[in-house]
Amino acid sequence: MQDSKYYEFFDYAHQRDIIFYYVGYFSQNIISAMAETVRLNLEKSGVTGVTRRKLFSTFVEMAQNIVHYSADSLTAPDQTDEVRHGSVCIGRRGDKFFLLCANPVHVEETEALRNRLEPLRTMTLDEIKRAYKESLRAESPADSKGAQLGFLTVARDASEPIEFEFHTDGLSDMSMFYLKAII
Amino acid sequence: MSNVKIDNLHIAGTACTPEVDFRFDIHRLSLKGESYPENAAAFYSRIISETREYLAGLTPDERVEVHVALVYFNSSSTKMLFGFFEELNQAALCGMRVELYWYHDREDDTIEEFGQELHIDFPEIGFHDIALD
Numbered sequence: 001m002q003d004s005k006y007y008e009f010f011d012y013a014h015q016r017d018i019i020f021y022y023v024g025y026f027s028q029n030i031i032s033a034m035a036e037t038v039r040l041n042l043e044k045s046g047v048t049g050v051t052r053r054k055l056f057s058t059f060v061e062m063a064q065n066i067v068h069y070s071a072d073s074l075t076a077p078d079q080t081d082e083v084r085h086g087s088v089c090i091g092r093r094g095d096k097f098f099l100l101c102a103n104p105v106h107v108e109e110t111e112a113l114r115n116r117l118e119p120l121r122t123m124t125l126d127e128i129k130r131a132y133k134e135s136l137r138a139e140s141p142a143d144s145k146g147a148q149l150g151f152l153t154v155a156r157d158a159s160e161p162i163e164f165e166f167h168t169d170g171l172s173d174m175s176m177f178y179l180k181a182i183i
Numbered sequence: 184m185s186n187v188k189i190d191n192l193h194i195a196g197t198a199c200t201p202e203v204d205f206r207f208d209i210h211r212l213s214l215k216g217e218s219y220p221e222n223a224a225a226f227y228s229r230i231i232s233e234t235r236e237y238l239a240g241l242t243p244d245e246r247v248e249v250h251v252a253l254v255y256f257n258s259s260s261t262k263m264l265f266g267f268f269e270e271l272n273q274a275a276l277c278g279m280r281v282e283l284y285w286y287h288d289r290e291d292d293t294i295e296e297f298g299q300e301l302h303i304d305f306p307e308i309g310f311h312d313i314a315l316d
Contacts, residue, residue, distance in 0.1 A: 031199075032197075036198060049291075053293065056255065064259075067221065080221075080222060080225070133300065136262055150257075150258045153257075
C-alpha cells in the first residue's frame with residue numbers, strides 16, 4: 001500500500017493510548033451509535049462504574065455540543081435534525097482518562113464562550129454543583145439549547161479543571177474551539 | 184373540576200430516549216431507559232403538557248404513582264425532568280398524593296444525588312429512593 005501516512009496516523013494514535021477518535025459530521029444517530037460503542041468498550045476494558053459513567057456523560061455532552069453549536073453545519077438553520085462538523089477523542093494517560101473535542105465557532109462567539117468557561121476553571125466541586133442547581137432552576141436564555149448546563153456537567157464530572165483554547169488562523173472569520181476534560 | 188378522561192401516553196423507548204408509559208387511567212406514570220434526545224425540550228414538552236392536562240382533571244384526594252428508572256440522562260433532559268416534577272409538586276400542593284419511586288444503580292451517585300435534590304425542592308412529593316444492584 002502507498003498509504004504510509006495513514007500508518008503513521010494510526011501508529012501515532014495507538015502510541016498515545018487513544019481509545020476512540022472521530023472526526024466528521026455529527027448527527028443524533030451517529031452520537032447514539034458512538035455512545036453505545038463507547039459504553040461497551042469501557043465495560044469490556046474493566047473501567048470502574050463511576051469512571052465509566054463520567055466518561056459516558058462527558059462524551060455525550062461534548063458530542064451534543066458539537067451537533068448544536070459547531071459553526072460548520074450541513075443543515076439549514078431552521079431544521080430540527082441538525083448535522084454539524086467536529087471531532088471527539090477519548091484517550092488514556094496514566095491512570096486517568098481524557099476527553100477532547102473540537103469544532104469551529106464564529107470568531108465573534110469566542111468572547112462569550114470564554115466568559116462562560118473561564119469561571120468554571122477556578123470553581124471548587126461544591127461551587128460547580130451549586131451553579132448547576134442554579135442553572136437548573138433558571139429559565140433558559142432564548143438562544144440556548146442548554147449549553148451552560150452542559151459545560152457545568154462536564155466540569156462536574158472532570159477530576160481537574162477543564163481546559164479550553166481557541167485557534168484562529170487570522171484568515172477566516174472562524175476559530176477552532178477545543179475543550180478538554182480529564183476524568 | 185373537569186371529568187374529561189385523557190388517553191394513556193405510551194412512547195416506545197429508543198437507544199437515546201426513554202420508554203414513556205403513562206397510564207393515566209390507573210394513575211401510574213413510568214419513565215424507563217436512556218435519556219439523551221437531540222432536543223430534550225421537544226421530547227419532554229409533550230409529556231409535560233399531557234401530564235398537566237391529566238393532573239388538572241384529577242379529584243384532590245387522588246393518589247398518583249410515578250416510577251422513574253433512568254439509566255442515564257443528559258443535561259438538557261435534567262432540566263426538563265425538573266420541570267416535570269415541578270408540575271407534580273403543584274398537584275401535590277393542591278391536595279393530590281404524589282409518590283415518586285426513584286430507581287438508580289447503587290453506585291450511581293449522580294442520579295442518587297439528583298433524586299435527593301428533587302426531594303428537597305419538592306417536599307410535597309412522597310419520595311422513595313430505590314438503589315438497585
